[in-house]
Every structure is written in structure tokens, then in C-alpha cells.
Amino acid sequence: xxxxxxxxxxxxxxxxxxxxxxxxxxxxxxxxxxxxxxxxxxxxxxxxxxxxxxxxxxxxxxxxxxxxxxxxxxxxxxxxxxxxxxxxxxxxxxxxxxxxxxxxxxxxxxxxxxxxxxxxxxxxxxxxxxxxxxxxxxxxxxxxxxxxxxxxxxxxxxxxxxxxxxxxxxxxxxxxxxxxxxxxxxxxxxxxxxxxxxxxxxxxxxxxxxxxxxxxxxxxxxxxxxxxxxxxxxxxxxxxxxxxxxxxxxxxxxxxxxxxxxxxxxxxxxxxxxxxxxxxxxxxxxxxxxxxxxxxxxxxxxxxxxxxxxxxxxxxxxxxxxxxxxxxxxxxxxxxxxxxxxxxxxxxxxxxxxxxxxxxxxxxxxxxxxxxxxxxxxxxxxxxxxxxxxxxxxxxxxxxxxxxxxxxxxxxxxxxxxxxxxxxxxxxxxxxxxxxxxxxxxxxxxxxxxxxxxxxxxxxxxxxxxxxxxxxxxxxxxxxxxxxxxxxxxxxxxxxxxxxxxxxxxxxxxxxxxxxxxxxxxxxxxxxxxxxxxxxxxxxxxxxxxxxxxxxxxxxxxxxxxxxxxxxxxxxxxxxxxxxxxxx
Numbered sequence: 001x002x003x004x005x006x007x008x009x010x011x012x013x014x015x016x017x018x019x020x021x022x023x024x025x026x027x028x029x030x031x032x033x034x035x036x037x038x039x040x041x042x043x044x045x046x047x048x049x050x051x052x053x054x055x056x057x058x059x060x061x062x063x064x065x066x067x068x069x070x071x072x073x074x075x076x077x078x079x080x081x082x083x084x085x086x087x088x089x090x091x092x093x094x095x096x097x098x099x100x101x102x103x104x105x106x107x108x109x110x111x112x113x114x115x116x117x118x119x120x121x122x123x124x125x126x127x128x129x130x131x132x133x134x135x136x137x138x139x140x141x142x143x144x145x146x147x148x149x150x151x152x153x154x155x156x157x158x159x160x161x162x163x164x165x166x167x168x169x170x171x172x173x174x175x176x177x178x179x180x181x182x183x184x185x186x187x188x189x190x191x192x193x194x195x196x197x198x199x200x201x202x203x204x205x206x207x208x209x210x211x212x213x214x215x216x217x218x219x220x221x222x223x224x225x226x227x228x229x230x231x232x233x234x235x236x237x238x239x240x241x242x243x244x245x246x247x248x249x250x251x252x253x254x255x256x257x258x259x260x261x262x263x264x265x266x267x268x269x270x271x272x273x274x275x276x277x278x279x280x281x282x283x284x285x286x287x288x289x290x291x292x293x294x295x296x297x298x299x300x301x302x303x304x305x306x307x308x309x310x311x312x313x314x315x316x317x318x319x320x321x322x323x324x325x326x327x328x329x330x331x332x333x334x335x336x337x338x339x340x341x342x343x344x345x346x347x348x349x350x351x352x353x354x355x356x357x358x359x360x361x362x363x364x365x366x367x368x369x370x371x372x373x374x375x376x377x378x379x380x381x382x383x384x385x386x387x388x389x390x391x392x393x394x395x396x397x398x399x400x401x402x403x404x405x406x407x408x409x410x411x412x413x414x415x416x417x418x419x420x421x422x423x424x425x426x427x428x429x430x431x432x433x434x435x436x437x438x439x440x441x442x443x444x445x446x447x448x449x450x451x452x453x454x455x456x457x458x459x460x461x462x463x464x465x466x467x468x469x470x471x472x473x474x475x476x477x478x479x480x481x482x483x484x485x486x487x488x489x490x491x492x493x494x495x496x497x498x499x500x501x502x503x504x505x506x507x508x509x510x511x512x513x514x515x516x517x518x519x520x521x522x523x524x525x526x527x528x529x530x531x532x533x534x535x536x537x538x539x540x541x542x543x544x545x546x547x548x549x550x551x552x553x554x555x556x557x558x559x560x561x562x563x564x565x566x567x568x569x570x571x572x573x574x575x576x577x578x579x580x581x582x583x584x
Contacts, residue, residue, distance in 0.1 A: 022314075025306040027296070031283040035187060035210075036227030038308055039218035042183050047175045049311035050182060055529060058181045058317050060501060061156045063525040065135045067508040069128035070110050070542060074512035075427060076550035079252040080128035083259065084109050087120035105220065105270065107164035108537075111512075111544035118164045119266040125160035125540070127259035132427055133388050134508075137329040138185075138320045140192030141461035145307055151461040152192035153204045153329070156320065157258040158184055161212045161266065165219035166536045172219070174531030180219055182317055186309055187211035189316025194304035198368070200293040203240040209261035210234055217269045229272040230265070232279035235288055238264040245389075254385050322488040324500050325424040330369035331394045333466030336486030337363075338398050339419045341470055341478045346402070346409050348472040355403055355439055360471040361447045363391060366456040369466070374449040384430040384552055395468070396443035397429050403439065417496045420487050421503040427511070431551040459484055463491070512544050 025034040047055075072080050092114045093106060107121035108114065110128055129135060136156035142148040162180035166172040172180070188211035197204050213234050217227040240261050244253040253260075272278060282288050283302040294303035309315040323329060342349065351357030365374070369391070378390035387393045401423045402409050412418035428434060452465065459465035463484030470478045487495040509518040521542045528539065549555045 021310045021312055022307050023310060025308065027301040027303070027305050030228075030281045031302055031306055032228045032231045032281055033224055034306070035214045035231065036218065036222075036224040039183060039187070039214045039227070040224065042310065043176070043180065043218050045311070047179055050179065050315070051313040054182055054313055054315050054318060055175070055178050058178050058185065059526065059528060060322070060498075061136045061185075061317065061320065062159050062178075062181060062528065063505060063522070064322065064501065065129045065156050065159055066110070066525055066540070067505050067512075067522070068132050068135045069125060070513070070544055071427065071508045071511040072128045072131035073110060073546075074544050075547050077128075077131045077255075077552065078550070079256040079259075080124065080131050083120075083127045083256070084112075084124040087116045087124045088112055088114055091117040091120040093117075105164070105168045107160070107167045108540055110540045111542050113538075113541060118168065119263050119270070122160050122164050122266055123259045123263035125163075125259075126157050126262050127256045129160070130155065130157045130258045131255045132326050133255065133328065134323050134326040134427075136320050136322055138189045138192050138316065139329075139461040140189070140196070142193050142316075142319060143462060144314075145193070147304070148190070148193035148307070149461065150192065150194055150196040152196045152198060152207065154188055154192045154207055155258065156185065156317075157205075158188070158208050158212050158262060161216050161262060162219065163536065163539060164266070165216050166533070168220050170533050172533055172536070174528045174536060177531070177536060178529055180215055182315055183218075184211045184215040185317040185320065186315050187214055189320065190306055190308055193316075194306065195290065195294070198242065200289070201242045202289060203242050203244060203257050203261075205240055205258040205261045206235070208258055209238070209265040212262045213265040213269050216266055217272070220269070220273075222269055222273050226269070226272040228280060228282075229276065229278035230268040232282040232285075233268040233272070233276070234261075234265050235282045235290075236279050236285075238268075239289055251385070319490045321490050322497065322501060324420050324488045324495075324504060326388060326427055326430065327394045327425050328373050328389045328391075330365070330373055330464060331391050331466075332486040332488060333365065333464035333483040334363050334391060334395050334468055335398055335425075337466055337468035337480035337483045338395060338402075339416065339423065339487075340480045340483070341468060342402055342409055342419065342423075343413045343416070344478055345472075345476065346406070346413055348474055348476045348478065349399075349470055350403050350406055351473050353403070353406055355399070355443050357473045358399070358443065358446055358470060359473050361395070361443075362469045362471075363395060363447060363449045363466065364452040364456065364468075365391070365449070365466045366452055366460040366464075369460075369464075370449065370451040374451075379444070382435065384427075384435070387430045387435060391449055392444045392447045393440070394425065395447060396440045397425055397434070398423055399443050400437060400440045401425075401429070416487065416494055417500055420495065420500050424500075424504060424507065426507055427551055432554050456482070464489065511547075513542055514545060517543055 025031045087109050105118040106115040107118040109121050109124045138154040140150045140152035159181050162177055166177050188207050191207040210231055213230040244257050283290050290303055373389050373391040381387035381390045381393050408422050456465040465482050465484055467482045468480045485492040
């Protein structure tokens with residue numbers, strides 16, 4: 001055992017070229033306990049020790065995640081609504097929080113005023129956030145730290161954990177909530193850098209569950225011993241396997257994986273605080289998954305060291321990527337490549353304004369993209385969850401939209417920002433109607449997906465190395481060249497990120513809220529840093545408007561996806577206009 005303050009003093013490293021300070025939890029230490037000590041101290045430190053750009057970044061990721069979440073609920077997606085109804089109907093308590101049972105920690109579901117058991121609000125909200133698979137992504141890579149290149153995936157799904165913690169601790173303001181989100185992303189992101197769960201067929205959400213247990217425990221007053229017990233329980237009792245992501249057509253379990261793992265993480269914290277003792281020192285435990293999959297020379301060592309930020313600007317969240325629409329994150333390079341080719345020569349691609357202008361498409365990418373989203377089983381997706389993990393479907397959908405909006409593409413083709421906004425993939429592009437689209441299916445049949453070999457593999461996970469070649473009917477061959485840092489990537493410098501994200505936010509928001517409610521709600525999320533503890537109690541309060549038909553079912557009034565796009569954009573334009581009038 002060691003004292004956090006002493007450890008911080010002994011291992012702090014400040015680099016003149018980069019503004020940051022870190023601590024290291026070495027392989028020969030009890031890292032589960034170290035994470036608890038780190039988190040408790042992190043939440044005690046002054047907010048000003050973290051640079052403003054880090055707060056701004058996490059605020060954008062939080063806004064993105066919430067708007068993804070409420071739109072998924074509004075479109076009647078299955079698991080988010082099942083879990084939300086369960087929380088509200090089975091686990092609600094007296095609406096006056098002041099009279100709550102002291103044995104319960106409480107929080108609220110998106111769009112509800114009712115207080116429910118915290119873990120039930122969290123499982124519902126995290127499920128909603130993850131359902132579209134459209135929010136932030138980490139690739140588990142830091143070029144500045146040796147050995148931090150495990151390349152594990154992960155997403156910014158877990159912010160409801162922090163909000164629930166704030167609901168149960170009156171000491172926290174909106175700035176503290178953002179700090180808690182930075183903390184959670186730091187633990188989750190650094191674990192992704194040093195241990196690849198996917199290589200051992202374990203689902204990446206385990207890292208998020210560990211980070212959630214540590215952060216939530218620290219924020220609601222759990223001791224280091226209790227946090228250690230909770231993390232031990234999560235790893236030993238609730239490890240999720242990637243079986244949920246296998247098969248020709250994926251189920252609700254894929255989208256709800258982060259939520260279900262987080263639910264048990266929060267339950268483990270509550271149980272530990274009530275006295276339940278979980279396994280100690282879980283990262284060095286010789287029978288735990290970490291040492292079973294990556295054996296070490298003795299019981300004194302875990303398979304990795306952890307380097308964690310304490311102040312400045314170099315936090316894991318700064319290396320996480322935004323999705324500029326709805327697509328599997330490994331397809332971002334291909335999407336950017338297609339946009340580059342449309343900018344190069346859209347007329348040849350759609351000769352005579354027809355998809356018949358395309359003779360053949362070759363997509364070249366790296367592992368694991370080739371295996372995961374290039375899987376032959378995903379060449380004929382029949383569910384949204386399978387379609388958004390199908391490279392051929394994603395690229396064909398972008399091209400189908402470009403054909404439907406051909407005049408607009410010609411108008412904006414010299415602007416990368418406008419191309420992203422015009423052709424942004426949205427939930428309706430994966431709904432029941434879109435899955436049957438004949439043009440999309442015809443383009444899919446023209447796509448060949450190949451593995452690029454060492455030349456591509458060596459550039460991952462630093463970038464998303466992908467290239468696209470389109471052979472046109474007129475004989476012209478268009479080649480994007482290798483794309484490394486597509487729009488939304490943390491190292492992309494060609495896209496006005498904030499502007500494109502605002503377009504995404506509006507398009508997600510209009511699916512769930514009317515114009516006035518969306519303006520108010522978005523402003524509220526974007527100003528979370530100014531909120532008081534009392535303001536945070538209602539941060540997710542909004543009047544969600546539910547669609548008549550679930551997005552994954554046949555509609556009563558069939559419309560093609562292009563018509564739905566027009567409705568969305570009209571609503572977003574109206575929202576823009578109203579917002580401008582409000583500012584004046």
C-alpha cells in the first residue's frame with residue numbers, strides 16, 4: 001500500500017513541450033487501490049488546474065451523447081425504451097427528493113421528472129446514448145507514451161454516471177460534473193491504451209464499467225477500500241464477452257452492452273458501501289482475466305502500468321474522436337475518402353445522374369476494420385445494428401445520399417464542411433425503409449473490400465488508414481489515396497469541427513424535441529459549466545416527442561429516406577432561424 005500524495009510527488013512528470021502532469025501506477029502496485037486514491041484526489045483538486053480546452057472538449061462530447069440519447073428514445077428504439085420504462089415504472093420513488101429513502105441513491109432518466117434508483121436511471125440513459133453508435137470514440141493510442149498503443153475501442157457513453165453522482169452529492173456544481181466526466185474518460189481511455197480486451201474476445205465496455213465504478217464511488221463518498229471492492233466485483237463477476245457482437249444479425253445486447261455493464265458497476269459500488277467485500281488487487285490477481293490473458297513473471301506484477309493525468313491539457317479525452325453522423329467509427333476513413341472523390345469528380349461518379357455511372361468500388365483498409373466491418377456476414381444487413389457495422393452498407397448509403405442530393409453536392413463540393421453536413425448519415429439511413437433501398441443495395445454489390453496489409457496496419461491506431469478507388473462507367477478511375485485523419489478524428493485539421501457538430505446536434509435534436517424546446521435544451525447542455533448543484537437536478541428534463549412508428553419497423557405511411565432527410569433538414573433550418581432570432 002502507498003499514499004497517493006507521496007506517489008504523486010515521486011512520479012510526477014512535467015514536460016516543457018506539453019502542458020500536463022501525470023502520475024504512474026506501476027505494474028508492481030495495487031492498481032485497483034491506486035485508481036481509487038487517484039479519483040478521490042482528482043475530485044478534490046481545484047477545477048482551474050485543468051485547462052479550459054479540456055472542459056470545452058468534454059462538454060462537446062457530453063452534448064453529443066445526450067442528443068444522441070434522447071433522439072434514440074424518441075424514435076422508439078427497443079432497448080432504451082424498455083430500460084427507461086422499467087426504471088420509471090418499477091424503480092421510481094417519491095418525486096420530492098428531499099423525502100427519499102436514505103438507503104437509495106437516486107437519479108433521473110432522460111426526459112423524466114421522476115426520481116428513480118440511480119443504477120436504473122444510469123442503465124436507461126447509457127443505453128439510449130449508445131443505441132445509435134453515433135457518439136465519441138477512443139482508439140486506445142497515445143503516441144507520446146511508450147507502450148500505450150493497445151488499440152482498444154471505447155465510447156463516451158458513461159456521462160450519466162457522473163450526473164447521477166452529482167444528483168447525490170450537493171457539493172458538486174456543473175464544473176465539477178465536467179471534471180468528473182474528464183476523470184471517467186481518463187481512466188477508461190488509459191485502460192484502452194494498455195490492455196486490449198477485444199484481442200481476448202472480451203467486450204470493450206469492461207473498461208468503461210471499471211472507470212464508472214471508480215469515478216462514481218469517488219464522487220459519492222466511497223472509501224478507497226470500497227472502490228477497490230467494487231472494481232474487484234465488476235471484473236470477477238460481470239465480465240462481458242464479445243459474443244454479443246457475433247453473428248449475422250446483431251441484437252439489442254450489442255447496443256445495450258455499455259449500459260448493462262455500467263448498471264452492475266454502480267450496483268457494486270452501492271454494495272461495497274454497505275459492507276460487501278469484493279476481491280482485492282484485481283489487476284494483479286493471478287486468476288483474473290488480465291493475468292490469465294497476459295501472464296506476468298510473478299504475482300507482484302500486473303500486465304501494464306497506468307499513466308493518469310492530473311492537470312493541464314493532456315487528458316485522454318483530448319485524443320478521442322467525434323463521429324460526424326451515424327456510422328461505425330472504423331468506416332470514417334472510407335467516408336472521408338468518398339467525400340474527397342465527390343469533390344474530385346462527382347459528375348463522373350454519377351454519369352447521367354445514375355448510380356450506373358459507377359462501375360466498381362474498391363475500399364482498402366487495415367485490421368481490425370477489415371475483419372469487423374468487412375465481415376462477409378455483414379454484406380447483407382437486415383437490422384440497423386448490423387447495417388451500422390457494415391462497411392459496404394455505410395459507403396453505399398453515403399453515395400446513395402449524394403445521388404439523391406446531386407445538385408446540392410455540386411453546389412458545395414469544394415467545401416469539406418458542407419459535404420459532411422449535406423451527406424451526414426443519420427438514424428433514418430439505417431431504419432426499416434432505408435434497409436430496403438434498391439439503390440443502396442445496387443451500389444453495395446459493386447463494392448470490393450480488401451485488406452491493405454502492413455502498409456495500412458502500421459498506421460493504425462494512430463489514424464484510420466483507408467483508401468477508396470471508384471472506377472467510373474466512362475473509364476475514369478478516381479483514387480482517394482490513403483486517408484489517415486478523417487473528419488472528426490482528433491488529429492484532423494481540415495474540418496471546422498464545431499460547425500459540423502452543430503449541424504449534427506440540430507439534426508439529432510429535431511427528432512426528439514420541438515423547436516423551442518430544442519433551443520432551450522441545447523443551450524442548457526452547452527452551458528453545463530455554469531450550472532449550480534440545483535440546476536443539475538433537472539439537466540436532463542425535456543419534453544420528448546415520440547415518433548408514431550418505431551424506426552426499426554415498417555411505417556404506416558412509407559417514405560423513402562430522402563424524403564425523411566428533407567423533413568429533418570427543414571426542421572433543422574427552422575431551428576437555426578429561431579435560434580438566430582432569439583439571439584437578436
